[in-house]
Amino acid sequence: MAPPSSSSSTPTSSGSTTSVQVAVRIRPTTSQDAVSIPARFQRIVVHSTSHTSVAIDASSAAPATSGSSTAVATPTTPNAKKQVFSFDQVHSPDTTQHALFTSTALPLISRFLEGFNCTVLAYGQTSSGKTFTMTGVDLDASPSDPHNGMGIIPRAVSTIFAQARKLKEERGASWNYTIKGSFIEIYNEDLIDLLSSDDTGGLRREVQIREAKDGSIIWGGLREVTVRSNAEVMK
Ligand SMILES: Nc1ncnc2c1ncn2[C@@H]1O[C@H](COP(=O)(O)OP(=O)(O)OP(=O)(O)O)[C@@H](O)[C@H]1O
Ligand SMILES: [Mg+2]
Known part of the structure; x- marks a missing residue:
């Protein structure tokens, strides 16, 4: 979902951080992949190595023809073939929709209700899982159920309504939204x-x-x- 770049993080005078955060989600392989990806490319080359890093397995890339200048690296040891990139968050293929929402969008909703502008952007090549992550499935289900496939948008919208209702209860008749x-x-x-x-x-x-x-x-x-x-x- 994101290019392999580092994020920017700027401390504010209040000591908190306002930042562009980059979360990578590695999706599982799907049955459609077996049909649409040529057999010789059907390898997993991206692995999460921690909660903040991914390793790209260069040795699994398509074999370079001899003398090619496009080879990713000229490794001398097997380890040198791995390229490791760091992000604010890395989510492995077994991450649930609920867990992804909780760790990425939920903190932004509190900021949004404090009056900040917040943006959630899904970025990635076709079929990488943007629509699944942002919209998801089970759209008639309950957004508070952590086990269904609802994505970030329905869970975020539902959380905004729930928190607005809560504020209204706390603040009473003189406050409206x-x-x-x-x-x-x-x-x-x-x-x-x-x-x-x-x-x-x-x-x-x-x-x-x-x-x-x-x-x-x-x-x-x-x-x-x-x-x-x-x-x-x-x-
Ligand atoms: N985390 C996931 N778990 C299970 N299936 C997933 C996951 N992410 C994506 N998929 C499946 O992978 C396929 C491609 O995902 P999706 O349609 O979300 O890609 P996309 O990035 O929106 O692609 P496009 O740019 O073409 O719109 C879909 O069949 C989707 O259900
Ligand atoms: Mg899509």
């Missing part, structure tokens, strides 16, 4: 409002992105819909 959602697709250079077709008779409106004088970002013409439950968001 509204949650609005929008849904944008970035396709090539275009920003497309995926909720606008509801009010434009099927046409999808292009969104303009601008910066306000105070540096905040304005999404011109973006449709924002008030939402009251997890089910409404996922619909």
Whole structure:
């Protein structure tokens, strides 16, 4: 899900850290892999070696032709063939959806409810597991059940609603909240409002992105819909 680069981590004056955190998830092989990947490439070459590191097994790469300049390394010992990369988190193939959510998105939700902007970005080559990780399966199940296959989005949305309800209980009648959602697709250079077709008779409106004088970002013409439950968001 992420390129092999290190993360940046900047201590703040309060002593806490605000950071871009990179979590790698190695997905298990699927029955589809056996069909769609040529037999000679059906090897596992990425291994988690700790909770923060992966080793790439260069010796399992496709054999380089003799004299090729594209070989990854010219090892003298078997160990030299391993390339090791460090990340903030590394999750092995047996990591559950719930465990991944708890260790990556859940801490951000507390920050979000304190008023910070938070982003969760899934990055990876096709079929690496982005949709599985972000959306997942069992979408009609309970987001609080740690055993089902729901991904980060339904679990995060449900947690935001639950925490907002809790705040309302604590703060009483004088405090209120509204949650609005929008849904944008970035396709090539275009920003497309995926909720606008509801009010434009099927046409999808292009969104303009601008910066306000105070540096905040304005999404011109973006449709924002008030939402009251997890089910409404996922619909
Ligand atoms: N952690 C996992 N456990 C079990 N199956 C997984 C896991 N991650 C992905 N898969 C399965 O692997 C396949 C590819 O995953 P997915 O569709 O999420 O990839 P993707 O990164 O969204 O690909 P694309 O870029 O093509 O949209 C799917 O069949 C998915 O169910
Ligand atoms: Mg996908």
